Amino acid sequence: KTEVYFEAVKTAVQAGQRVLILLPEIALSAAWRSRFAARFGVSPVEWHSDVSAAQKRRAWRFALTGQLSVVVGARSALFLPFQNLGLIIVDEEHETSYKQQEPSPRYNARDSAIYLSILNNSKVILGSATPSIESSYNARNKKYGYVMLKERFGNIEMPDIITLDMRIELKNEYSSIFSEKLVQEVHSTIKLNKQVILFRNRRGYSPQWICDSCGNSIMCDNCDVSLTYHSSSNLLKCHYCGFSSKAEIRCNSCGSEAMRFKGDGTQQIEEIVKELFPNAISKRMDWDTTRGKFSFDKIINSFAKQEIDILIGTQMITKGLDFKNIGLVGVINTDHFLNFPDFRAHEKAFQTLTQVAGRSGRSGDRGKVLMQTYQPEHPIIKNVIENDYEKMYQNQLLERKDYNYPPFVRLIRITIKDKSYEKLNNSGDWLNRVIRDNYKGIVLGPVYPEISRIKNKYHKQFLIKLRNLDELNRFRSIFQKIQKSFDSISKYRSVRIIVDVDPI
Numbered sequence: 001k002t003e004v005y006f007e008a009v010k011t012a013v014q015a016g017q018r019v020l021i022l023l024p025e026i027a028l029s030a031a032w033r034s035r036f037a038a039r040f041g042v043s044p045v046e047w048h049s050d051v052s053a054a055q056k057r058r059a060w061r062f063a064l065t066g067q068l069s070v071v072v073g074a075r076s077a078l079f080l081p082f083q084n085l086g087l088i089i090v091d092e093e094h095e096t097s098y099k100q101q102e103p104s105p106r107y108n109a110r111d112s113a114i115y116l117s118i119l120n121n122s123k124v125i126l127g128s129a130t131p132s133i134e135s136s137y138n139a140r141n142k143k144y145g146y147v148m149l150k151e152r153f154g155n156i157e158m159p160d161i162i163t164l165d166m167r168i169e170l171k172n173e174y175s176s177i178f179s180e181k182l183v184q185e186v187h188s189t190i191k192l193n194k195q196v197i198l199f200r201n202r203r204g205y206s207p208q209w210i211c212d213s214c215g216n217s218i219m220c221d222n223c224d225v226s227l228t229y230h231s232s233s234n235l236l237k238c239h240y241c242g243f244s245s246k247a248e249i250r251c252n253s254c255g256s257e258a259m260r261f262k263g264d265g266t267q268q269i270e271e272i273v274k275e276l277f278p279n280a281i282s283k284r285m286d287w288d289t290t291r292g293k294f295s296f297d298k299i300i301n302s303f304a305k306q307e308i309d310i311l312i313g314t315q316m317i318t319k320g321l322d323f324k325n326i327g328l329v330g331v332i333n334t335d336h337f338l339n340f341p342d343f344r345a346h347e348k349a350f351q352t353l354t355q356v357a358g359r360s361g362r363s364g365d366r367g368k369v370l371m372q373t374y375q376p377e378h379p380i381i382k383n384v385i386e387n388d389y390e391k392m393y394q395n396q397l398l399e400r401k402d403y404n405y406p407p408f409v410r411l412i413r414i415t416i417k418d419k420s421y422e423k424l425n426n427s428g429d430w431l432n433r434v435i436r437d438n439y440k441g442i443v444l445g446p447v448y449p450e451i452s453r454i455k456n457k458y459h460k461q462f463l464i465k466l467r468n469l470d471e472l473n474r475f476r477s478i479f480q481k482i483q484k485s486f487d488s489i490s491k492y493r494s495v496r497i498i499v500d501v502d503p504i
Helices: 002-014 026-040 053-065 075-079 109-120 133-140 180-191 266-276 295-304 345-357 379-385 389-402 421-438 469-487
Strands: 018-022 045-047 070-073 085-091 123-127 160-165 195-199 208-211 228-230 235-237 244-246 259-262 282-285 310-313 326-331 368-373 410-418 442-447 457-466 496-501
Touching (some): 002 026, 002 085, 002 123, 045 053, 070 075, 109 123, 133 389, 180 368, 208 228, 266 310, 345 379, 368 379, 421 457, 469 496
Parallel strands (some): 018 070, 195 310, 326 368
Antiparallel strands (some): 228 235, 410 496, 442 457
């Protein structure tokens, strides 16, 4: 993909046009900068939240005067005042991080890039090894052009993907998180001077701090979620609002000194890896270890220089990173992705597992991927093993057609928030009655989401399904009037309404 991008950039720049390259993660910009500089001899201008205010002012001024040729950035780079924009590249177009969640405007950078290209009469390349269902559907219906790359760069074989059935696999005597087979394969890979990636999409040490005596779990004071245990600081932290408290051994419910951690996160896996492989150099890469400036770059550069044998990481390691010496990728818990209550869960599972598997064997010998799972017969796991995007796409398309989900409908999610549980319910009932009286389309809710309280505010949601643009425009017109009436009711003044079109 990168070769295609660079040839397209070269053509556009030679024609005197400007180029915008969007990346799903700020962390990828350093790797992109070095690859770009190696190819073209100059570094592109960067635009993202880690760039200093002075650099941003300079980039804005250069965009306005047409002095810059290529910008590499996160989603907000879309809003630079480009002159003569000829090409937009959206790398890993399927990534949900392109969608702005909070605060407004809640835009999707991929979709906005396409609209920006219409305004500027420029070309767009959406690149992905695992395209989103919506983009594939647009390509099959001739809305987009479609190019398939059928071989890996340099004709390298796809990795050998093997499932480890955790129902029958021997567990490691030191830790049941690891099967004996995975531990043996890690040892063998390191002996061959190859590197290992261990993937677990959960940061922290353990997701729950539970009493062994009465089963009491420590919850966040502000949100309806259990606190995650972080061993390095001996703190329980909320990953939604940032609340933290000391991890006490004594249970505040029954008084027993029986509080224990349950489950596993990257921090705990790092600790176990150091015990299992004492002679190997291991590093953890997740949100906690990459918050400092340049900390992500340091870990990536060390791994690229083969100074690290085992890299343990979250979803951060699945995106756009190109390492030449990886012999093994181990997925610690594959089932985490398959059992998520979201209509996109199986699509996301296929994308994530395929992307992480793709880190293995990117040069030379064929790579190996081991996926620990309790569901080896799951259709999505079979699709990943066979690298069968088409089958996954067709199955998901059938389900979405049957149950009215994108790409066959547009979605609008309306969320109401308030500190008062009673006020939220009353206002939700009022909105429900008025919406249904005025609009006869598909309206679901109001329901409490999976996490119904965040930062001391209760949430309720409506989901509106719209079959075409006419229905969308009609609903928008109706809801704007409803919202005006709602805002005039004094007792509901504190209730906040959030409208999210095409929610992720």
